[in-house]
Amino acid sequence: MRAFTTHTGVTAALPRVNVDTDQIIPKQFLKRVERTGFGPALFFDWRYQADGSPNPGFELNQPKAAGASILLAGANFGCGSSREHAPWALGEYGFRAILAESFADIFDANCTQNGIVPVRLPASQMTELFRRYELAEGPYELTVSLETLTVTDRAGFSAGFTLDAYRRDSLLAGLDEIGRTLQLDGKIAAYERRRATLLARQAE
């Protein structure tokens, strides 16, 4: 997994609530058997017009959002289907961090598995970020630091966030979670023995 320490980048804003993973990556793109190739299909139905040209009204197509790597999103972002194709698409498009008031549980886990940091901020701070994005004349840059657990801009905005120590360590070092768990093989095997004995005893 790609490590994440501190990242500064251009912001895009999608101030809609309950954006579901069917919108992030529509089903017709779920047939691929690779982890790549999803970036161009991100937000497909919103992003393109019927003739395939970019929809100028869509938030991510705004000139100031070009090249964005940080997404400001509405509450309950990533609800619905468990498809990990959603963070794959977001990551391939270039997003490294997503800031929202809340995330759906499965989506949240899927992001951290792919080196994308889900940053939870209170509604008031999200509103302030959306406001600063709107007021910015050109691209609006933010810095997300997993080392200091802060989000800052150049004009005095600063907010802290939390992430559990396990996921934070994994992200900071870009660790392979399976490899980490396989080191606990002894514990897993001991659990399997305990459980097998329990089931066998009850089946006697």
Next chain:
Amino acid sequence: MSGRTLCQKVWEAHLVEEPADGPALVYIDLHLVHEVTSPQAFEGLRLAGRAVRRPDLTLATVDHNVPTTDRSLPIADAVSRRQVELLVENAHAYGIELHDLHDPGQGIVHVIGPELGVTQPGMTIVCGDSHTSTHGAFGALAFGIGTSEVEHVLATQTVRFARPRTLEARYVGLPPAGVTAKDLILAFIGRVGTAGAAGHVVEYTGPAVRALSMEGRMTMCNMSIEAGARAGLIAPDETTFAYLMDRPRAPTGKAWTAAVDRWSLLVSDPDAKYDRVVEIDATAIVPQVTWGTNPGMVAGVDGRVPDPAAVADPAEREAATRALSYMGLAAGTPLEGLKIDRVFIGSCTNARIEDLREAARVARGRSVAPGVRAMVVPGSMRVKAQAEREGLDRVFTEAGFEWRNAGCSMCLGMNPDILASGERCAATSNRNFEGRQGKGGRTHLMSPAMAAAAAVTGALTDVRRLEPAAVRTPSAATP
């Protein structure tokens, strides 16, 4: 010390470790696998040279991508075909039991697990699919996971989860006649909203839930995810045991008796504390219909399309405005009488035998309204065979419904079954998201009986008006 909830009991029985500063490592008793969310997981395993730790606790089926028409023909879409073939290859390579396209046990993953009796009380179950919550109907802790976690479970038979909070959805009283499990769960989602149960495992309790058949309980737990919940749960009881007895994979003889003894302990203690409790008056629930683009945008069929201007929260107001424009609806329009073009009876929510019986009861002796295209897609090939034994297929075909083979079909339209832009559909599935059933398609979620009523009248209709006496209450549906 106060008692423990059912969720806590199952959780604590599966802990490999639970560190103070991070998620727990939870052992998984059953891992269900399907073709859409697994190819990249197997590929990752192969690249790392890792084995599947417990193929014996893993079960695979094809469902999302499969055609529901003639199965003797190859899958027309080459990319879909590749995904299905790849699951067959992976299952063989790793020694995993597979129910493929030609297996009489093929079906939607959440239908066949219970049907085979592999889903059992007290288990931990995962699948790379959000509707894994369905299996909670048996008192199993069942979570949807992403593809990286699928790979993690294949390699280690465990997954990292933070301890969930618990929410009791307590239904008070019994619902009126003609109100089904689908209405009970839609009413809950409408009440708490699409993120209302985020981070929680929801346990459904009360006499209205106790009175439900296993099919009804699965419908309820299935849609827990639509309230944002991690999982749904219903404590096992005699109904559960009666359903499981004699299923192909259920224990037998002495092992059965011991299992029932163990399963009988799987209830929340009377003094157990939930993190949250939501009380719902079951007696006040009427048949539910969604009007918007998430399952929380729902109302009684006797209601009207709400006015976004009346919504206090600006973000929710904006969402409601967008939803009305997408759905082609004006505020204040009565839901009943809204013309529909298509009907879909199917999906892991409502395509079990009881669902088909309920729909057939309404369809019997009637005809699909002119201009409406209606389709019934059984949840599994076993459900299909059972329905055919009961003659339900003829009821449907004589009324003008299409009768299909098992699969996810138009629930998400990965196969050729999709809505055209602007078409309005009465559906028994679980998601009415924009474009879910086809780009520009407009989905209204409802129960099987309500969908059948829409089919024969060509419009959203209160099924209770159609046949006031013949529709059974959930309590009457208990075997």
